[in-house]
Amino acid sequence: MGRRTTSKIPKKSVSVSAANSSSKDMFSAQERKTCWQAKRIGNNNTDNQLVRRRTIAVWQHRWDSDNRGRWTARLIPDLKTWLARDFGEVNYYLTQFLSGHGYFNSYLYRMRKVESPNCIYCEAEDDTAEHTFFECNKWLPEREALAMQVGTFTPRTVTGKMIENITNWDRVKMFTEKILRLKKVDLDRRQLE
Structure with missing residues (x-):
């Protein structure tokens, strides 16, 4: 049985990580x-x-x-509800998911870290957070498994599902972490080629 750790940060301090x-x-x-x-x-x-x-x-x-942070605003349309939750620490991987800043070629391309904004798995023209988590066929089995656990999984519904209960929060957190860890390995491998 694993030991569960919780943040000592008061819930009001755990704000919209991806907000300005x-x-x-x-x-x-x-x-x-x-x-x-x-x-x-x-x-x-x-x-x-x-x-x-x-x-x-x-x-x-x-x-x-x-007009900035539109991906985050799509995911978190109502700040009051998001801030009122009494659980759910935002970690490194959830921050990437919520902000769109991370292991996404469209972002890395803007930062001049990669040569193309295309997805390394399916050659979609824009490898964004939305593409990675909601569209790319590479992650379809993980996405379907998550949807079986939490219900409809779309940009419009995901944070609502997350704040329903700690179980859903943890499931989405594990989903994002798994995908981003695997994607990081693949991105690093491509940089070495």
Whole structure:
């Protein structure tokens, strides 16, 4: 029986890993500033939860209107729901999945790390996170096995499935980790050829 470790980070600190971190930091700082200013002028009744709700509402508005990070916004359309979960640590592999920044040739090509944005398995023109996890036939057996466990698995449904329960979260996490570990080996092998 394996030992299960959990993060000691408070759940409110486990935020949208793939979100613009400067926005997250700015909103956290603004929350602290608002609460501090209220206490400074003697308003000790400032509701921190109200401040948090306002912060998330502003962040959601920016999230919806910004043209950057659209893959992440497709996966996580509702920040309030995502942030309210009380489980689910975002690791190295989930960060790649959620951000689209990682072992994907379209990303590596933009970073000038590979010569082509094409998929190394099926020659799709854009090897993106969406292609890798939802389209590439190389990973069809893994995708089908996951869908049997968690239900419909699409970009629109995946994070909803993840936050339903810790079992689904762990299944998606293991799915992404398995694929990205194998893909990394294959990408490295190709670089050596």
